[in-house]
Amino acid sequence: MTLWRIRATVDDRPGYLSVLTASLALRGVNILSVQVHTTEHGAVDDFLVDAPDTIAEADLIAAVERGRGRECWVARSEARGLADQPTRVLGLATRLVHDPDATGEVLRALLGADEVTWRPASAVTRPGIDGTTMLLADPNGGSYTLRRVAPSYTPAEYARAQALLELGATSSRRAGEQVTVVLPDGAELVVRPAVADDLTAVVELHQACSARSRHRRYLGGAGQPTPARLRRLLEPARGLTLVAATTGSGGAAESVVAMANLLAEGDEAELALLVRDDWQRLGLGSTLLRRLTRQAESAGYAALVLHVQADNTPMVRMLRRLSRPTAVERDGNLLTITVPLPPEVPAAAESAG
Known part of the structure; x- marks a missing residue:
């Protein structure tokens, strides 16, 4: 069996997620975890699955599309992906509390970013997401820009990242507080x-x-x-x-x-x-x-x-x-x-x- 991550958008309507999961089950794909990100364009479902070794990326995409999924993204995953998302986020938050200077590495690990940069704040740029680019306001001043090839960022991911930045800023402030x-x-x-x-x-x-x-x-x-x-x-x-x-x-x-x-x-x-x-x-x-x-x-x-x-x-x-x-x-x-x-x-x- 092989671990995969699958992300796809489905209409945010009753029963549509079950149609997608049934389509994957018909190919012998075992769903280990799922997160649902609500967006303006529908529900973005993020799966960690265990699939037979005979199933390739194209087969998974075809199964998603038959299950009424669209904008599908598929990538191989590692065993560390088996840790549930709350556990991963808590672990990263703990690291940030102990080492506020690791902010960039924590953001990269949280979101699978290919590139993370810090720059002084600009009056013309606003925090938010634009496809595969995310701009975060640094509470200490400036901003972080995160980019990855795929998939597109979701509002839920943005909220998690901004919350971690707020935590890091508080920890940094308290570290040298008095x-x-x-x-x-x-x-x-x-x-x-x-x-x-x-x-x-x-x-x-x-x-x-x-x-x-x-x-x-x-x-x-x-x-x-x-x-x-x-x-x-x-x-x-x-x-x-x-x-x-x-x-x-x-x-x-x-x-x-x-x-x-x-x-x-x-x-x-x-x-x-x-x-x-x-x-x-x-x-x-x-x-x-x-x-x-x-x-x-x-x-x-x-x-x-x-x-x-x-x-x-x-x-x-x-x-x-x-x-x-x-x-x-x-x-x-x-x-x-x-x-x-x-x-x-x-x-x-x-x-x-």
């Missing part, structure tokens, strides 16, 4: 990704900062940003915001003393810092800058962009300490500093073997 930072003067702070519940503490941070510090952060004035704007900064659609907080030892409440934003647009990410005045010049800004730089590199961005006042000497000095090439454009008192990031080849960009 660290304790010891500053040169011995002070300890917790650095972690911001959440919506940090709004009150971040409002208090801005109130505790001098007008000069707020002006250097926002450039357009020294006033207090609105809660709505701060809420968007805490949980950006693309990118990451970190907060640094005191540990609240001795029963004292935690206090946010700095906020760092990495806001992505296209293949670049804008970086900005706000450090409370009494915590400046202690190495905290440099710590946040390095962490977000590593985050931008791992996410695959091509460059960091910072808008800095020319007289903001501490910020310019911090950037120099990164020891990276920079390009500087000046417009009056405003410097636009671009820090190219070394290109990395994510696991997703490796060609399928």
